Amino acid sequence: MLMEKIYKDLNDRQLEAVKYIDSPLLILAGAGSGKTRVLTYKIYYLIKNKLSYPENIFAVTFTNKAADEMKKRVETLLNINLKNMMIGTFHSMCVKIIKMHRASKKLDLNFSIYDTDDGKNILKSVLKELGKENIDVKTIQKKISYFKNRMIFPEEIENYHSFDIEKEDFKKIYNHYQMKLKDNNAYDFDDLLLETIKIFNDDNNFKENFSNRIKFILVDEYQDTNLSQFYILKHLYNGKNNITVVGDDDQSIYSFRGAELKNILDFEKHFENTKIIKLEQNYRSTNNILNVANRVIRNNLQRKDKILWSLFNDGEKVKIVKCFDERQEATYVVQRILQNREREEKNFSDFVILYRTNAQSRPFEEILRKNNINYKVIGNIKFFERKEIKDILAYLSFIINKNDEISFRRIMNFPKKGMGEITLNTIIENSTTFGLNLYDSLKKFYDSSRNRNKIMELNKFFDLIKNIENRKENVYNALGFLIDNLNLDTVFEKMDTNEKLSRLENIQELLNSAKEFVLRNEDNSIDSYMDMISLYTDMDEYNDNDTLTLMTVHNAKGLEFDTVFVTGVEEKLFPHMNTLDYDQNCEEERRLFYVALTRAKKNLYITMAKQRKFYGTSDFRRPSRFLKEIGFDSPNIDLIDLTISKQIDSELFDNDDSNGGEFKEFFDINDRIVHPIFGEGVIKGKKGSGKDQILIIQFLNGEIKKIFSEYANLTRK
DNA sequence: TAAGCTCTCATTCCG
């Protein structure tokens, strides 16, 4: 019965990959070739066939969300609870390893994990202490992370090139930053990986025990691993364990944050007797889409040869659309979505608008808002990076780690307690001088304070902390108490209604997450909640079924949609101008474009504008080199040039807020019109008014369509 | 200390 299901759901190659356990295995899995399915079934196969217990499996995925999903899928297949299986991101697994190691040494288990924003704050204070305030924090933070990703420590820096920061200064800052993190009993994200490697290097006993525990290592998205992740895998593999990695060198798009393409290109060199299985059959896209994608990616020099094919038919041709500017581009895309949605009875969630940079979402959002279409922009602001969320969570962080200066500063200012920069610095300095933690140092300050207001404020604060601590075994109660007692209405008093509302909603969402956590876990303490939360960067996307999604191509990795619009496909935007200096053949940009194209199942639109507004000023654009690589004479594409029909354009561009009112009333029943796509027709009826007005038009072929008047782009016959 | 104003800067992003 077991094998039946596996045989039914997998093709021969996939099956081979699932069953192969004789030596290290590299699965080169093209886009849409079912790689997640292979990993899921492999875990299922190992457990069901008693080749492994769940606790002997170590599986790493790219995001927490992916880990949760995979775990749930296997749980459903096996119909058991897999709470003993080690599955998660590299970072979450490293936190577990560090805690296990600390436990084995009887050390304090609590530490803080600083995100990019926290790290920036630490760096600011380091620069201040060193009198180097003229150095840009962002630049130095990037540099430090660059070296950490390559496992180079301050004292080891040899090859260093920089015009703006001197080598010795940089070393000093990097070093101080590390010391400061240590003082705060905190790790940044990069440190979690490095600390794990350090443990494995220094404590051979621990390493042997740990790697003996593991029998099977599985790694997803291997093409985006960095050097320290590679070393962690080497340690875990330990020359004997079973290792399977899945990836697609053509989809490696994160070199800017340390991903090493050579990890996947050289896998065989690092793991002896590697077996390679290629998955080239695509189960997602039509052949027109795949052909276009193949034509582009073959221009990359650094890749393993691989050609996607599918049993699907050719399908619709890929549309390449030339627009006048970004507003026409947005209008066209939204029009198309409305038309196709109606014609093919689809949901908005079947479509996606992709772009290279977040700033490109703006014109789309404008038009979507005007048309009252539900949409969601993914990625721009992360849930756990919102100020109100960080401020609240800082209370929990501080209760766990009372040396955490970052959280301390936050909660002393949320709500405002009249404790300014100077006061806080004194308290922090005193903590070092007297060997106290920050809480006790604050108490000391309080004892000596004679300011009535401050005494009152601090009394309230100490009470609050005590009350949360009393509830620390149940994070939902603790968080609920905290939120009830912060008087958020007063705190957000001066904000406008929308902002206030959205902040309160986010806080409610946070409370919901704590509630769910309490329901789903045995250990409900704030400690274990914070362990989970500090490695989550975003809430799970709730899939509203009729919401249109907009996102960057990076965010679309791993997803698929019926109809995909890849927008802004112009030189200097896609490929992005900043990449052209160091990547002559723009291979990573091409991979990114390839990722964009291969998201599409049935319909693919690629749009560009001749003119685009950037930072307030318009400039002229040229088609992306990637379009030339597809070839304008390709049999797989249709070219649509919207810049030719000038009359139509002029009306389209004028339809901004100022004269939108006129435009709506422009057509009347029985007017004869021409539609740019459907051709000649007669207006048979009107529904609604304003932005929502819909025209009912009968076209020459007898077909009757409902079309939004404001964006219909109609001309009089 | 905190609100209000000016200045600057802008690729992509997961943990």
Next chain:
DNA sequence: TGAGAGCTTA
């Protein structure tokens, strides 16, 4: 163009 950081002023 517009968000956010940092400076100025009450």
